[in-house]
Amino acid sequence: MVHKCLECGVCCKLFLVNLTEEEYKAGKYKTQFEMFGLVDDFIEAEMCAANIIEQKKDGSCTYLKNGKCSIHKIRPKSCREFFCTSKSKTFTIMIDKIKERRKKVG
Ligand code: SF4
Numbered sequence: 001m002v003h004k005c006l007e008c009g010v011c012c013k014l015f016l017v018n019l020t021e022e023e024y025k026a027g028k029y030k031t032q033f034e035m036f037g038l039v040d041d042f043i044e045a046e047m048c049a050a051n052i053i054e055q056k057k058d059g060s061c062t063y064l065k066n067g068k069c070s071i072h073k074i075r076p077k078s079c080r081e082f083f084c085t086s087k088s089k090t091f092t093i094m095i096d097k098i099k100e101r102r103k104k105v106g
Helices: 010-014 021-026 042-047 077-081 089-105
Strands: none
Touching (some): 010 089
């Protein structure tokens, strides 16, 4: 099945984006605690959620601009792998949350 992003931006408003070790250490994404510096040990960074992309006050991803991903071509791995049209059990809970949100906003 070919997955296609519906570009609704709902997932970018609902979920935290965990960076991989490589992405985190490359330092090209804004993370929520970057003002405190980089945590050298990635396992420690994951434990204190330092590898999560910065969120705006409303909880949406900092890179969501006018309902679109402003870094689409270089978006993190977790964003590239997630599709709300996926049949993968890995994403079942996330997809259900998206469906609930869509029902609420109509
Ligand atoms: S990086 Fe882009 S695709 Fe990923 S959550 Fe943020 S706005 Fe959405």
